[in-house]
Amino acid sequence: MAPTLENQMTQENEPTSQVEVVPKYKVTVVGSGNWGSVASKLIASNTLKLSSFHDEVKMWVFEETLPTGEKLTEVINQTNENVKYLPGIKLGKNVVADPNIEHAVKDANMLVFVTPHQFMEGICRRLVGKVKPDVKAISLIKGMEVKMEGPCMISTLISDQLGINCCVLMGANIANEIAVEKFSEATVGYREDREVAQRWVRLFSTSYFHVSPVQDVEGVELCGTLKNVVALAAGFVDGLEMGNNTKAAIMRIGLREMKTFSKLMFSTVKDSTFFESCGVADLITTCLGGRNRKVAEAFARNGGKRSFDELEAEMLQGQKLQGVSTARELYEVLSKRGWHELFPLFTTVHDISVGRLPPSAIVEYSEHTPNFSLVEGSAQYY
Numbered sequence: 565m566a567p568t569l570e571n572q573m574t575q576e577n578e579p580t581s582q583v584e585v586v587p588k589y590k591v592t593v594v595g596s597g598n599w600g601s602v603a604s605k606l607i608a609s610n611t612l613k614l615s616s617f618h619d620e621v622k623m624w625v626f627e628e629t630l631p632t633g634e635k636l637t638e639v640i641n642q643t644n645e646n647v648k649y650l651p652g653i654k655l656g657k658n659v660v661a662d663p664n665i666e667h668a669v670k671d672a673n674m675l676v677f678v679t680p681h682q683f684m685e686g687i688c689r690r691l692v693g694k695v696k697p698d699v700k701a702i703s704l705i706k707g708m709e710v711k712m713e714g715p716c717m718i719s720t721l722i723s724d725q726l727g728i729n730c731c732v733l734m735g736a737n738i739a740n741e742i743a744v745e746k747f748s749e750a751t752v753g754y755r756e757d758r759e760v761a762q763r764w765v766r767l768f769s770t771s772y773f774h775v776s777p778v779q780d781v782e783g784v785e786l787c788g789t790l791k792n793v794v795a796l797a798a799g800f801v802d803g804l805e806m807g808n809n810t811k812a813a814i815m816r817i818g819l820r821e822m823k824t825f826s827k828l829m830f831s832t833v834k835d836s837t838f839f840e841s842c843g844v845a846d847l848i849t850t851c852l853g854g855r856n857r858k859v860a861e862a863f864a865r866n867g868g869k870r871s872f873d874e875l876e877a878e879m880l881q882g883q884k885l886q887g888v889s890t891a892r893e894l895y896e897v898l899s900k901r902g903w904h905e906l907f908p909l910f911t912t913v914h915d916i917s918v919g920r921l922p923p924s925a926i927v928e929y930s931e932h933t934p935n936f937s938l939v940e941g942s943a944q945y946y
């Protein structure tokens with residue numbers, strides 16, 4: 565049987581008298597928005613230094629024509645900069661932008677998925693049969709798909725549709741801050757294969773970006789996904805100028821709902837995950853900065869009279885809000901399961917975002933908070 569790349573890579577570390585050409589892992593980043601571009605920069609700085617990775621990092625670009633008439637991909641390759649989504653930051657000369665997704669992924673051994681979550685179903689459909697069977701994937705995507713049978717995490721969508729192993733990377737990571745190399749941390753969630761998780765940790769870690777592995781894919785991914793809904797609540801509080809105590813209260817209630825929901829959905833989710841960067845740290849940074857908070861603040865300042873779609877188009881220049889669609893998807897899950905009473909904050913955020921309640925309702929729901937304790941430390945609500 566021909567040795568797999570995995571076996572050959574293992575042999576690389578063993579002393580051997582024969583000099584052999586050892587294949588290197590090839591990395592492709594699928595996505596090139598704000599975080600996708602920063603992820604490519606981080607990875608590209610490491611592939612140059614680590615002998616087990618191919619220097620070149622491919623980055624799939626959803627092609628756009630810029631106001632100058634030029635193609636975004638061509639400008640990235642000429643200037644080494646994503647002028648639309650990460651202007652002013654050099655990505656590394658070894659980042660090669662490619663507008664053809666099938667071409668970009670075909671030789672990759674490691675695939676990094678980092679697009680807004682609403683595009684992932686279509687992307688996976690296009691990639692069926694187009695990736696190497698033993699390729700490893702990681703998702704940096706925050707969000708979920710709701711299907712008839714229930715919520716489907718993006719890492720599960722990738723694993724199921726492409727038949728490949730998929731880890732996740734989440735954390736307190738506002739892309740623009742990492743782009744200028746300010747210190748931060750992140751969490752890699754993995755299922756069983758610790759060696760693969762360690763390889764992702766090596767690929768992403770730098771002196772200013774510390775990454776730790778945790779064996780809890782669902783917990784890590786749900787933290788990253790649900791905190792965007794809490795960030796909308798924090799933005800409403802800011803827009804209404806309710807002050808820091810109120811915001812802290814909203815964050816605490818939000819964290820409790822995040823934990824309860826995660827444990828109800830997946831009994832394997834660990835309490836300790838909520839204390840990792842992907843948990844409380846990401847919640848804090850997203851509720852203090854971040855685009856979901858910012859647009860929700862504007863929504864509340866306008867008394868809910870200008871829609872999120874309108875504000876997103878005006879304020880984000882092509883970047884996408886994840887919180888509003890996640891709130892809607894979460895609402896669907898809560899409706900199907902009859903869980904609205906258990907999750908008053910999540911429910912109220914959705915009701916405000918669709919105009920059913922005024923922004924001020926963000927602090928009124930607590931009067932109706934159910935009296936029983938929310939599933940503390942177990943998932944035995946059923």
Ligand SMILES: NC(=O)c1ccc[n+]([C@@H]2O[C@H](COP(=O)([O-])OP(=O)(O)OC[C@H]3O[C@@H](n4cnc5c(N)ncnc54)[C@H](O)[C@@H]3O)[C@@H](O)[C@H]2O)c1
Nearest residue numbers: 596597598599600626678679680683705706738739883884
């Ligand atoms: N930006 C951050 O600070 C940050 C941090 C952590 C995680 N994330 C997560 O990373 C993911 C990607 O976010 P981002 O900030 O890189 O993107 P972004 O919102 O900055 O950019 C949107 C991207 O979507 C692409 N796009 C537009 N239409 C498309 C289509 N039809 N099909 C495919 N792609 C299309 C655009 O070309 C662009 O690359 C999201 O899940 C987000 O929650 C973002």
